[in-house]
Amino acid sequence: MEYRLSEAQPYTPRLVTQGHLRALREVELRTRSDGRVTGLPVRQGTRVAGGETLLVLSPDALEAQLSRAEDQLTLARAELAGADDLRRRNLLSQPELLRLQASASQAAAEVAQLRHALAETRPSAPFDGVLDRLDVELGDVLQSGETFGRLLDDRRLTASAWVAQRDALALAPGQAVEVRLLNGEPLSGELVHVASRADDATRSFHVEAELDNPERLRLAGASATLAIALPQRRVHALSPPCWS
Incomplete structure (x- = not known):
C-alpha cells in the first residue's frame, strides 16, 4: 500500500455568470429653454469636459x-x-x-x-464624457424639456448580472471581479452591490460591479462574463490513482 502526505493549499473559487456592461454615468440631454438651434459647437462622438457648451439656441x-x-x-x-x-x-x-x-x-x-x-440657451455638459448621440440640426426649433442628445462617461463601467439564490449568500460588496469581454480581453473591478431581495419571477439576485475602462473601449451595452472571487478556502489537490 502506498500513501502520500497531502497538505491543504489556499484556493479561491469563482462564481461565473453572464451579464452586460453600461457606462457608469449616462444622461439624456434636454433643453431648459425654447429656441432655434443656431450653433452646434460639438460634433457627435466628441469627448467633452464638464461645463463645455454643447448647443447654442437663439x-x-x-x-x-x-x-x-x-x-x-x-x-x-x-x-x-x-x-x-x-x-x-x-x-x-x-x-x-x-x-x-x-x-x-x-x-x-x-x-x-x-x-x-x-x-x-447654451446648455453645457454636466460632467466629462463623450457626446454619444446628437439628435438636432442647425435651424431646428426646440421646446423646453426636449431631448437633443446623450452624454455618457465611459471612464468607468458598471457590469450587471443575476445570480441564483443559492449563490447569493456568498457574495458581498468589495469582492474582486474579473470581467471577460467577448473578444477574450479581461477587465478588473469589484462588486459594489448585491440585491437584498430576489426577483419575484426568477428568484435570482441582481449584482453590480464597477470597473475601470482606461482605454475608453466602446463597451457600454455589450455582453460580458463576470467571474466573482468567492471567499478563500483551503483544499487538498487529489489526482486519480494510477493502476499498473
Missing part, C-alpha cells in the same frame, strides 16, 4: 431684456443710496425707504432670472 429678445433690467437695477440702487442719506437726515419716511429697498430687490431678482434664462 436668445431672441433675452439679451435686450437683460440690458434693460440691468439699467433698471443700476437706477434702483442709485435711488436707494440717495434715500439712505436722506433717511439719516430724517428727510425721508421709513415706508418710502422700504419701498425703494423692495424696488432694488425686485430689479436684482429680474436680472438674475434673465441671466439664468440666457445661460439656458
Whole structure:
C-alpha cells in the first residue's frame, strides 16, 4: 500500500455568470429653454469636459431684456443710496425707504432670472464624457424639456448580472471581479452591490460591479462574463490513482 502526505493549499473559487456592461454615468440631454438651434459647437462622438457648451439656441429678445433690467437695477440702487442719506437726515419716511429697498430687490431678482434664462440657451455638459448621440440640426426649433442628445462617461463601467439564490449568500460588496469581454480581453473591478431581495419571477439576485475602462473601449451595452472571487478556502489537490 502506498500513501502520500497531502497538505491543504489556499484556493479561491469563482462564481461565473453572464451579464452586460453600461457606462457608469449616462444622461439624456434636454433643453431648459425654447429656441432655434443656431450653433452646434460639438460634433457627435466628441469627448467633452464638464461645463463645455454643447448647443447654442437663439436668445431672441433675452439679451435686450437683460440690458434693460440691468439699467433698471443700476437706477434702483442709485435711488436707494440717495434715500439712505436722506433717511439719516430724517428727510425721508421709513415706508418710502422700504419701498425703494423692495424696488432694488425686485430689479436684482429680474436680472438674475434673465441671466439664468440666457445661460439656458447654451446648455453645457454636466460632467466629462463623450457626446454619444446628437439628435438636432442647425435651424431646428426646440421646446423646453426636449431631448437633443446623450452624454455618457465611459471612464468607468458598471457590469450587471443575476445570480441564483443559492449563490447569493456568498457574495458581498468589495469582492474582486474579473470581467471577460467577448473578444477574450479581461477587465478588473469589484462588486459594489448585491440585491437584498430576489426577483419575484426568477428568484435570482441582481449584482453590480464597477470597473475601470482606461482605454475608453466602446463597451457600454455589450455582453460580458463576470467571474466573482468567492471567499478563500483551503483544499487538498487529489489526482486519480494510477493502476499498473
